[in-house]
Amino acid sequence: MSAPYARIVRRETHSPRTATTILLAVLIILACAYAGTELILHMLGQPALLVTPADAWTWVATLPTLEPLAAISAGGTLVAAIGLLLILHSIRSGRLARHEMVLGDRAVIVDNGVLASAIARRVETVARVPQGQAAVSVSHRRAIVEVTPTSGIPVDEESVRRAVEEEIASYDVRPALRHTVRIKQIGAIGS
Amino acid sequence: MNDTNRALNRVFIFVVGLILLGVGAAVAALPFWDWWASRWQEFGGSANTVLTDAFAASTMPGTDFSWWLVAAVAVLLLVVIIMIMIIASVGGGGSREIYRRPISKQDGSSDNVLVDTSFATEALTHSLDKRPDLVGSTVGAFTVKRQPVLHLGVTPRQGASPRLIAEQAGILLDNLARVVGDAPATCLTIHSGLRAKLGHDQRVR
Numbered sequence: 066m067s068a069p070y071a072r073i074v075r076r077e078t079h080s081p082r083t084a085t086t087i088l089l090a091v092l093i094i095l096a097c098a099y100a101g102t103e104l105i106l107h108m109l110g111q112p113a114l115l116v117t118p119a120d121a122w123t124w125v126a127t128l129p130t131l132e133p134l135a136a137i138s139a140g141g142t143l144v145a146a147i148g149l150l151l152i153l154h155s156i157r158s159g160r161l162a163r164h165e166m167v168l169g170d171r172a173v174i175v176d177n178g179v180l181a182s183a184i185a186r187r188v189e190t191v192a193r194v195p196q197g198q199a200a201v202s203v204s205h206r207r208a209i210v211e212v213t214p215t216s217g218i219p220v221d222e223e224s225v226r227r228a229v230e231e232e233i234a235s236y237d238v239r240p241a242l243r244h245t246v247r248i249k250q251i252g253a254i255g256s
Numbered sequence: 257m258n259d260t261n262r263a264l265n266r267v268f269i270f271v272v273g274l275i276l277l278g279v280g281a282a283v284a285a286l287p288f289w290d291w292w293a294s295r296w297q298e299f300g301g302s303a304n305t306v307l308t309d310a311f312a313a314s315t316m317p318g319t320d321f322s323w324w325l326v327a328a329v330a331v332l333l334l335v336v337i338i339m340i341m342i343i344a345s346v347g348g349g350g351s352r353e354i355y356r357r358p359i360s361k362q363d364g365s366s367d368n369v370l371v372d373t374s375f376a377t378e379a380l381t382h383s384l385d386k387r388p389d390l391v392g393s394t395v396g397a398f399t400v401k402r403q404p405v406l407h408l409g410v411t412p413r414q415g416a417s418p419r420l421i422a423e424q425a426g427i428l429l430d431n432l433a434r435v436v437g438d439a440p441a442t443c444l445t446i447h448s449g450l451r452a453k454l455g456h457d458q459r460v461r
Contacts, residue, residue, distance in 0.1 A: 069401040073443045082265040083346050089272050090339040097339075101332040108321040108329075118325075122307075126300025129286045129293035138287045145280025151273025155266040163445075168422050171429070171442050175418045178448025186415030235419050 070172045077174045080159030085151070160205065164238035175238065177203040184208060184232050191228040192220045198253055208233060208244040216252035258398060259349025268342060351397040351404045354440040371436050373397040376406055379435070383428050389416040397440075405441045411449060418446045 099114075107118050116124075128137060164180065166173040181201040188199040188210055198213040210229055214220040226246045233242050286293045311322040355371035377395040384393040392411040397404050408429070412421050425444055433439035
């Protein structure tokens with residue numbers, strides 16, 4: 066059986082951009098509904114909700130002569146910046162904070178947070194520090210481990226390093242994780 | 257893993273972004289670029305004349321407004337309909353079955369054997385709910401490239417080894433495959449999240 070795993074993994078590790086799409090579509094619908102309402106009110110000879118279509122047109126046509134110019138320029142810049150962000154949003158890969166784990170013939174996707182908390186648990190056990198004194202952050206290619214020793218009880222850096230290495234090797238994630246281990250110089254008291 | 261057309265999403269966002277960038281830049285340049293500002297006003301003025309003439313020439317009989325306004329409303333309506341179609345196109349692609357195989361009967365005709373997704377859901381969640389190292393699990397199925405794919409999502413407690421969880425979920429999936437007769441393509445996702453953080457810790461200290 067040939068499963069479409071490449072496609073599944075790709076879709077599970079990248080953002081679909083659905084939230085932005087729906088948000089934009091809803092905003093456009095609202096804008097169109099408003100413009101349509103004003104037009105229909107105008108056709109029926111009713112007073113406008115906010116501004117008549119003719120006034121709106123005149124306002125746009127005479128934009129360069131309106132004051133303050135700085136406000137017009139700032140508004141335009143703001144709109145352009147939003148447009149630029151949207152373009153970037155549509156082009157960037159939208160990689161999610163997840164890793165692919167290689168396990169037989171199944172597609173396994175693990176959140177970085179799960180990897181981090183599992184590494185932290187292992188480090189706390191090896192370093193013999195209470196829960197919460199190992200802070201681990203996992204990014205796309207790197208795991209950073211920071212251990213706060215309990216004051217007066219030294220932590221064996223070498224064993225922590227080996228444990229992290231073993232733990233990461235056992236996950237066998239794609240892309241592979243490199244790691245950095247830091248033991249803080251200042252310990253925590255009374256834990 | 258649904259059927260959302262991601263390329264369409266990105267193209268749509270790109271086009272909206274491009275329009276906003278163009279309009280915004282055009283407005284922002286007005287105070288700094290006199291030539292552009294005078295062009296803008298000139299065009300605004302001439303367009304005004306054209307529009308007024310057009311409106312006067314196309315008044316709907318029996319009313320005092322123009323056909324063009326009706327057309328404008330129709331265009332707005334069209335845009336709204338397209339937007340609704342875009343929103344409606346998101347998602348989908350769920351599969352109600354995880355397994356389908358034709359069997360030929362003795363009289364030469366053939367039938368299908370189906371295994372419903374809910375069967376897998378019941379079986380897997382029943383087994384997973386008992387596990388102390390998980391706070392939750394979801395099961396669903398999708399059609400990817402015309403092939404049903406079973407999706408199992410689990411949320412482990414803080415500190416649980418993802419490897420262990422994946423292996424043990426793999427055993428459950430193997431058992432399911434044995435019952436069903438064939439292994440459906442499977443995707444396992446292991447989530448972190450608020451539930452994992454808030455779920456109480458089971459470690460003996």
